[in-house]
Amino acid sequence: MEINLARLEEYKLNFSRTDEVHVVLGIDCLREIVSKISLLRLAPRTAIITNTTVSEHCLEPLMEALSAKGIASEPVIIPDGEEYKTFDTAQKIISFLAEKNFTKDTFIIALGGGVICDLAGFTASIYKRGLPLVLIPTSLLAMVDGAIGGKNAVNMPEAKNMIGTFYQPKLTAINVSYLQTLPLSQISYGTAETIKHALIADPAYFKFIDNNAESIKQKDLSTLQRLVRRSINIKKSFVTKDEFDVSTRKHLNLGHTFAHAMEAAGNYLRLHHGEAVGIGMIMALKASKHLELLKEDYSLQLKSLLIRMGLPILPPDEFTSQSLLEIIKADKKNDTSSYTLILPVEIGSTIIKSLSEEELIQVLDAALDI
Numbered sequence: 001m002e003i004n005l006a007r008l009e010e011y012k013l014n015f016s017r018t019d020e021v022h023v024v025l026g027i028d029c030l031r032e033i034v035s036k037i038s039l040l041r042l043a044p045r046t047a048i049i050t051n052t053t054v055s056e057h058c059l060e061p062l063m064e065a066l067s068a069k070g071i072a073s074e075p076v077i078i079p080d081g082e083e084y085k086t087f088d089t090a091q092k093i094i095s096f097l098a099e100k101n102f103t104k105d106t107f108i109i110a111l112g113g114g115v116i117c118d119l120a121g122f123t124a125s126i127y128k129r130g131l132p133l134v135l136i137p138t139s140l141l142a143m144v145d146g147a148i149g150g151k152n153a154v155n156m157p158e159a160k161n162m163i164g165t166f167y168q169p170k171l172t173a174i175n176v177s178y179l180q181t182l183p184l185s186q187i188s189y190g191t192a193e194t195i196k197h198a199l200i201a202d203p204a205y206f207k208f209i210d211n212n213a214e215s216i217k218q219k220d221l222s223t224l225q226r227l228v229r230r231s232i233n234i235k236k237s238f239v240t241k242d243e244f245d246v247s248t249r250k251h252l253n254l255g256h257t258f259a260h261a262m263e264a265a266g267n268y269l270r271l272h273h274g275e276a277v278g279i280g281m282i283m284a285l286k287a288s289k290h291l292e293l294l295k296e297d298y299s300l301q302l303k304s305l306l307i308r309m310g311l312p313i314l315p316p317d318e319f320t321s322q323s324l325l326e327i328i329k330a331d332k333k334n335d336t337s338s339y340t341l342i343l344p345v346e347i348g349s350t351i352i353k354s355l356s357e358e359e360l361i362q363v364l365d366a367a368l369d370i
């Protein structure tokens with residue numbers, strides 16, 4: 001009997017060098033998602049990579065729904081935390097897969113936030129030179145960002161996201177209802193990325209987020225679905241033009257050069273990534289103003305929205321331009337002679353700007369209000 005998948009919205013991402021990627025989205029749609037997985041005609045055996053927190057909420061119903069479709073699943077439950085997104089954990093998962101005889105004709109499901117999607121994506125891409133991958137993101141950040149675009153990574157003691165691959169899933173399946181159990185702080189961190197999407201591509205989307213900040217915080221599912229839908233489509237438009245992050249995709253880094261530097265300067269304990277992105281976008285506005293590239297100064301609107309979402313707007317006092325510069329210099333995205341920043345022009349528009357080291361120091365001073 002064919003299941004009615006009408007409750008699922010479907011988007012297709014076409015890349016020049018890899019197969020078409022399907023993204024499906026809905027509310028309370030686990031059964032439809034599993035039907036969609038079975039329509040991929042993958043082998044009837046999967047390993048579900050998840051963590052201790054997400055497994056409590058989401059694992060059993062998924063395993064039951066898969067089983068009803070004749071797909072056997074083995075859970076791999078990782079402790080919760082960014083500190084487990086490591087090469088060492090990937091190696092342990094690989095040993096488990098080998099021990100349980102997961103062959104080339106099985107597939108991997110990632111069930112979790114961005115940490116699990118990154119870890120499972122990386123592992124799927126290297127085990128036996130690649131197993132089919134299905135991403136089921138359960139945090140807002142993973143739904144709007146981490147599970148779209150085919151990047152993955154694990155952390156090394158030397159740096160965050162140091163090792164990774166580009167590896168597209170067969171399917172990203174989003175059940176917005178999973179957000180009901182997500183802590184409010186995590187909703188705010190995910191919203192920081194949606195605000196970034198609005199600032200690089202869509203003034204109407206900025207207005208939407210601004211007008212609906214309360215509904216987002218109250219986890220109104222239909223508002224969250226609209227949020228996820230618009231962000232997927234914006235991210236899609238950038239990543240499909242530039243799968244391997246050499247040109248257009250860089251716009252998605254708005255605020256991120258400053259954010260990564262602040263996260264590292266605080267040993268990843270001082271600021272959460274979502275908080276750092278919010279502050280980083282304010283710093284990018286100041287930098288753009290300093291370089292006379294800003295057509296519309298929207299700092300007040302942005303600060304007001306970040307505050308309403310419970311996000312900070314000021315960089316911690318202890319960060320200096322020199323300390324941030326040292327970290328930016330070591331950043332993997334820069335070549336030796338110049339530094340690339342994404343700078344706001346007006347709401348919905350950003351530019352890619354190359355700076356010398358001397359210019360970057362001045363920009364950092366301006367961004368930190370020194």
Ligand SMILES: NC(=O)c1ccc[n+]([C@@H]2O[C@H](COP(=O)([O-])OP(=O)(O)OC[C@H]3O[C@@H](n4cnc5c(N)ncnc54)[C@H](O)[C@@H]3O)[C@@H](O)[C@H]2O)c1
Nearest residue numbers: 053080113114115138139141142145146151152178181182
């Ligand atoms: N590959 C990419 O393109 C990309 C993009 C952005 C971020 N990332 C990566 O994503 C990670 C951050 O992702 P994140 O913010 O989702 O963090 P996360 O995966 O740690 O999830 C945040 C917290 O929410 C919990 N959680 C997730 N879903 C839940 C649910 N439905 N109910 C209750 N709790 C739930 C998690 O267990 C965790 O404690 C970072 O490692 C970052 O590098 C990757």
